[in-house]
Amino acid sequence: MANNYYDPKDLRKFGEITQWSEELGNKFFDYYGKVFEEGALTAREKSLIALAVSHTEQCPYCIDAYTKDSLERGVTKEQMMEAIHVGAAIKSGATLVHATMMMNKVNKLEM
Amino acid sequence: MAKLKQQSLRKRDNELASANRQLEILNGGIFENGELPTFAKKIMQTNQFPLRPKKLEILQINLGYMCNQVCEHCHVDAGPDRKEIMTWETMQMCLEVIKNTGAHTLDLTGGAPEMNPNFRRFVDKASQAGIKDFIVRSNLTIIRANKKYHDLPQFFKKHNVHVVSSMPHWTRGKTDKQRGEGVFDMSITALKQLNAVGYGMPGSNLKLDLVYNPNGAYLPGDQTSMEKEFKSALLADFNIQFHSLFAITNLPISRFLDYLIASENYEEYMYQLVEAYNPGAVKNVMCTNTISISWDGWLYDCDFNQMLGLKVASKVTHINQYNESILSDRDIVISQHCYGCTAGAGSSCQGVVTT
Ligand code: SF4
Ligand code: SF4
Numbered sequence: 344m345a346n347n348y349y350d351p352k353d354l355r356k357f358g359e360i361t362q363w364s365e366e367l368g369n370k371f372f373d374y375y376g377k378v379f380e381e382g383a384l385t386a387r388e389k390s391l392i393a394l395a396v397s398h399t400e401q402c403p404y405c406i407d408a409y410t411k412d413s414l415e416r417g418v419t420k421e422q423m424m425e426a427i428h429v430g431a432a433i434k435s436g437a438t439l440v441h442a443t444m445m446m447n448k449v450n451k452l453e454m
Numbered sequence: 455m456a457k458l459k460q461q462s463l464r465k466r467d468n469e470l471a472s473a474n475r476q477l478e479i480l481n482g483g484i485f486e487n488g489e490l491p492t493f494a495k496k497i498m499q500t501n502q503f504p505l506r507p508k509k510l511e512i513l514q515i516n517l518g519y520m521c522n523q524v525c526e527h528c529h530v531d532a533g534p535d536r537k538e539i540m541t542w543e544t545m546q547m548c549l550e551v552i553k554n555t556g557a558h559t560l561d562l563t564g565g566a567p568e569m570n571p572n573f574r575r576f577v578d579k580a581s582q583a584g585i586k587d588f589i590v591r592s593n594l595t596i597i598r599a600n601k602k603y604h605d606l607p608q609f610f611k612k613h614n615v616h617v618v619s620s621m622p623h624w625t626r627g628k629t630d631k632q633r634g635e636g637v638f639d640m641s642i643t644a645l646k647q648l649n650a651v652g653y654g655m656p657g658s659n660l661k662l663d664l665v666y667n668p669n670g671a672y673l674p675g676d677q678t679s680m681e682k683e684f685k686s687a688l689l690a691d692f693n694i695q696f697h698s699l700f701a702i703t704n705l706p707i708s709r710f711l712d713y714l715i716a717s718e719n720y721e722e723y724m725y726q727l728v729e730a731y732n733p734g735a736v737k738n739v740m741c742t743n744t745i746s747i748s749w750d751g752w753l754y755d756c757d758f759n760q761m762l763g764l765k766v767a768s769k770v771t772h773i774n775q776y777n778e779s780i781l782s783d784r785d786i787v788i789s790q791h792c793y794g795c796t797a798g799a800g801s802s803c804q805g806v807v808t809t
Binding site: 355381385386387411414415416417419 | 623624625627628668669670672673674675676679680683725729
């Protein structure tokens with residue numbers, strides 16, 4: 344084991360996860376590849392969604408990969424930042440909307 | 455993120471101005487210790503070694519390394535301080551070759567080829583040689599750089615020249631970062647001028663194509679989708695039209711190599727290139743149908759090899775002995791920079807090399 348939990352070089356080894364479970368690994372990569380193909384959404388739009396989700400998931404590998412992928416697809420840094428704000432807004436919104444639970448509970452418990 | 459430099463590597467006495475130093479880097483490190491396979495090894499795996507030319511289609515002539523710009527990624531290390539310029543004597547030898555060549559395309563490049571004082575005289579003569587496709591690689595800003603260049607669009611039109619121009623992005627910020635302050639606005643004005651005389655308009659025979667190359671240590675995205683983005687943005691924002699977009703990979707040589715090393719992206723970039731290696735692209739790499747001629751008349755497999763000082767491996771190495779049949783019987787000289795031509799959909803001066 345390396346001294347770090349995360350090593351950028353490990354991203355290159357992603358494909359190796361098929362080694363210990365070939366069928367499932369391959370199924371995953373087939374699915375993954377298909378998802379990112381140009382469809383009703385452009386590959387560029389998908390890349391931006393992936394970038395935003397990478398941040399909400401806080402996955403360093405995904406952030407590395409989809410920042411580069413977005414650049415490759417000609418996405419500007421302003422567009423990337425806005426996409427991340429969309430992710431952040433949903434994250435904070437999702438936190439704050441639960442405040443209604445707290446309020447309900449307080450209202451129920453308090454005289 | 456590096457600051458835009460105002461001078462060539464040569465002028466700055468940077469060690470990467472030396473072709474040998476560049477080759478040392480490309481042959482050493484991760485390729486020497488076997489971490490990554492050399493390009494030769496890689497193409498051996500699919501029985502494509504040695505790389506051999508097919509039918510000659512393109513004569514690419516470099517009229518000199520002088521340029522009005524000093525783009526950060528430039529593989530030529532061009533700039534205003536470069537004085538290497540093709541003489542009229544060498545041009546005359548080129549004209550003889552152009553008259554007799556089997557190639558259907560003539561491709562003039564630089565630097566800024568228009569800065570060669572004999573540029574117009576040369577184009578005038580060359581356009582009479584009956585070449586099917588006559589390309590001039592124009593960096594756009596040259597048209598605006600000085601009054602004496604303002605009429606280039608009309609000049610190109612008169613000689614039915616196919617204009618191929620670089621445009622790194624459809625936004626100002628990204629363009630100026632790569633090519634220098636003000637380049638975007640000047641390029642837009644130049645494109646408008648070209649459109650005004652008929653270049654790039656739908657159905658027009660006056661061909662105007664744009665070249666896109668990434669603004670950093672990443673590979674170009676899909677050429678077709680990039681073309682769509684460029685077209686809709688340039689049309690919506692500036693009412694500009696063009697024909698095709700060529701997406702070109704930056705090869706790890708010269709100023710781009712310097713950038714990769716200085717920004718500590720070199721190894722990662724080489725990994726990317728090797729990982730994106732596409733054996734299907736090998737058979738169509740540019741050197742298989744092109745001969746590149748330098749400002750001083752030496753012959754190379756491609757413009758990149760020219761910058762690395764790797765002359766053709768043939769009995770004929772100079773334009774004064776030019777002989778197409780002898781040249782066609784040669785092995786192409788390769789090194790690790792070649793991975794730039796075979797990544798993904800492949801890359802050449804005409805964009806991707808696979809369909
Ligand atoms: S990339 Fe082209 S325009 Fe830029 S410095 Fe090099 S030759 Fe000149
Ligand atoms: S760099 Fe030149 S020699 Fe190498 S593959 Fe590309 S075109 Fe051929």
